[in-house]
Amino acid sequence: MRFPILLTSVLSAVLLASSPSTAQAPAGGGKVFRYAYRVDPASLDPHALAETFTLSWLGQVYEPLVGRGKNLELVPALATKWEQPEPNVWRFHLRTGVKFADGSPFTADDVVFSLQRVKKDGSDMAYTVASVTEIKKVDDFTVDLVMAKPNPILPVQTTSTYIMSKAWAEKNGATAPASVKAKVENFASNNANGTGPFKIESRQAGVRTILVPNKEWWGEKETNVDQVVFTPIQADTTRVAALLSGEVDMIYPVPQQDAARIDGTGTYQVLKGAELRTMFLNMDQKRDELLNSDVKGKNPFKDRRVRQAIYQAIDVNAIRDRVMGGTSRVAGTMIAPGINGYDAKLDTRIPYDADAAKKLLADAGYPNGFSFGMDCSNDRYVNDERICQAIVGMLARVGLKVTLNAQTRTKFFEKVLARDTSFAMLGWQPLSYDAHSTLQDTMNTPVDKVGTYNVGNYSNHAIDKLTMEIETEIDPAKRSALIAEAMTLDKDDFGHIPVHQAGLAWGVKKGVSVVLRSDDSLELKWVKLD
Template sequence: MKFTPTLLSAALVAALGAAGAQAATLRIANQGDALSLDPHSLNESLQISVNENVYESLTTRGKTYKIEPQLATSWKQTAPTVWHFDLRKGVQFHDGTPFTADDVIFSYERAKSDGSDMKSYVGIIKEIKKINDHSIDIITNSPFPILPELFTHFNIMSKKWCETNQATRPVDRRKGIENAASFRANGTGPYRVRERQPNVRTTFVRNGNYWGKIDGNVDEVIFNVIGNDATRVAALVSGEIDVMEPVPVQDVERIKADPKLKVLQGPELRVIFLGMDQKRDELLFSNVKGKNPFKDKRVRQAFYQAIDIDGIKRAVMRGASTPIALMFPPEVNGFAPDLAKRLPFDPEASKKLLADAGYPQGFEVTMNCPNDRYVNDGAICQAVAANLARVGVKIKLEVETKGTYFPKILRRDTSFYMLGWTASTVDAHNVLYPIMSTPGDGGRGQFNLGAYSNARVDELTNLIASETDQKKRNEMIREAVKIHQDDIGHIPLHQQALNWGAKKNIELVQWPDNGMVWKYITVK
């Protein structure tokens, strides 16, 4: 599976010819919902994908996934730690309030505040200075050459609206706290929210005052939540919906064979992996008392080598995955091909490692997994549990909807868990900083939920952020990745594939981060 950031394949990007097309309603179905309309509350790709049709960022990605201006019209680095951004004039939020530099500064303060899940996007910022209403200087803590790429998910909210609606701080998914931004939205984007029924459906309508061009002809989007795979497929086949995501891997060929339907496929930038609590002196959820087995590399390696990843690809994913040894795929800058070989599946080696670590009979531990977030996530975890049982590890599997799963693991209320991550900047730093670094300020290690820690990885991550020489930078990325790999800091499983189903009269762009941009969609 191969993705080229500068040009998506013809199978992924259909030519859009919406000129003169009549306005249309688009009915989408997904296995889960965007858990909140608050763009700073959860760094989860479905929520980001839905909300970014309503809210906008300073920069964005175009049809070919290349970086483009959005609420900023231009930017330049004026000093090693200073970026100057010119902001777009004449933009209004959905309530008619003009967009200005004050909204950018407010959104920065909001995104870095307690409860925000987007700290890693703004943690490198020291200060934003207002030059005038449509011009700002962003000062970073150290040189950061990929800043514009990082800002594609730094969504801007209205300062006035948030203050009026007591939503100046983001919804904290860890504490279950909600506010007006959970259920209502006021962005600058091409679509606005008309009706919100959480976990059922949300209806969006075109923003008649949108500042930009809308290439497609979709006037209304009805986003439906259909958790059951068979029901979701049946809705597409019967014509009740127009687009569905994801297509269950077992139904891909069936939908391809239907003359009225099509499947859009491609590699996703997401890697699915397992994490382990490596910080606590005693695991929260295990029968081992007085110590933490996961602090021992031999135990982590035993878990890794007990997992039959090729069997999961064959039986669970039906070929729609690529087993992987690193925490990001080949399409991401910094990928080291010489490190791309996984440790071998070897149950006997796993048993010996466990015995050497003092667990000849294995032990018990709870594993937390979602069942409506990633492709076949619950089934993958069941397969992992079965694999581990063969080497004496008894897994108590807790599988639940992402609505309760994410708050739990984001509180680090877990001993062993599944997570997926997409490098939204298409650069390794966007994995090193939030996933592989020691948890700290500014979003560092915010999603390193097992608190893996290596001082050299932290040091290299800082150096990588500032290095402009690509050769030196890639050498440092390789070193950091090798250390993490040797430590078994996490257990990478696979790169999952994208499978969207649609009627043949629907033309749409499939981004490799699984983003679906409604303004690009045409219903013929």
């Protein structure tokens, strides 16, 4: 495949310092896997940011007690089995003979330390163990997690809660978690020492990271890769060019407009699937006066009619067809098919109707609309800025004057998690693949360690009560009914506005075998090269 001189020059300029081909090959030869994603991990501290890509990338180096298999089923990781000796206690039996990448042994002390660290201020992963009130070492390879009330889903809540070395963290001054949103860093922000199948050989943040197999890893070796070179490439065109020029063996995501071209080469192919992440809109419903608005002395978003007007002013089918190239799935509820608790009866939408939206705004006292700002990332989700631009244009048609602030994901998360926002688009994929996470983390009234990603501060105490009941209900039918009740309350209240689930698309060189999971996580331990 040949490229125009200009494109080749641009690619060379962008990748000159970071080109995977400049990475030193493994000693004695060996197989090298080179891949690119749109961004770099936000931090190497596994407790610094609850972002899917950062956590999935760190999952090559660090491990949880309970893991996920090729079909997202629960599998033993650092715990070989788990049980409930009492209704409010989960007991984890730890794997013996495990070593961290630095050669030090893994024991219960590391689990107790790590989970206590997760619960400290600054951690973005505290919600995964929010129900845990005590972490007890039973013996060197047994740990009890004690809860005030029974929590039947604790194991699935912790599949991205990674275990660190206590000795390593203490030695390097990293006993407290770093925080992306608070701009707090420590040694663990740029260094890693896990028990996972790979370890970091070298790293230039934002440029290139080289990983090599962890020879101390306890698991069965499936990959035949001797070295992995990861390069973050934000620009879609540059990322595609890197694949088609042979600079990398795999890229993701693939822009939908380039999928046919990649498939047509005969050398590369596009693997497609459905994402579990739901994109949704948040509206500030707490402040008495909306930020950066021409409405003074009150907050229009507190009025349900205004929230419904915004909902009906957005043509999600047009976003699917024109922005997403037909690859997204329109969402009528806050969870996707494949998430435990999904109810197809709730996955419906009130039709797009700009005239109805105008009438609702007029009835609410805003016949000429009003102004406000919108926060959006430009490098986190598939077509994120383009989606936000489309929404701004649609809202303008009903008189809502929206100023878009699109920025890199790090700055975006810092801003919205500080609640410095009026209107923002986020995506949420429950790490537990259970509706409870969506309720607890994006819909619950923000307090303590819950509601962290409910950046519009929507508050419905009936939903809060149901969320607590859902966490402790062990009867599947009753639990499903409680989830449906909570989701219905938010839906009827227009507490949040679901948009869609994006399609997954990975571009891979033929002869490279990877496992495409619906959580959009590339697991290096399953990569094989011909």
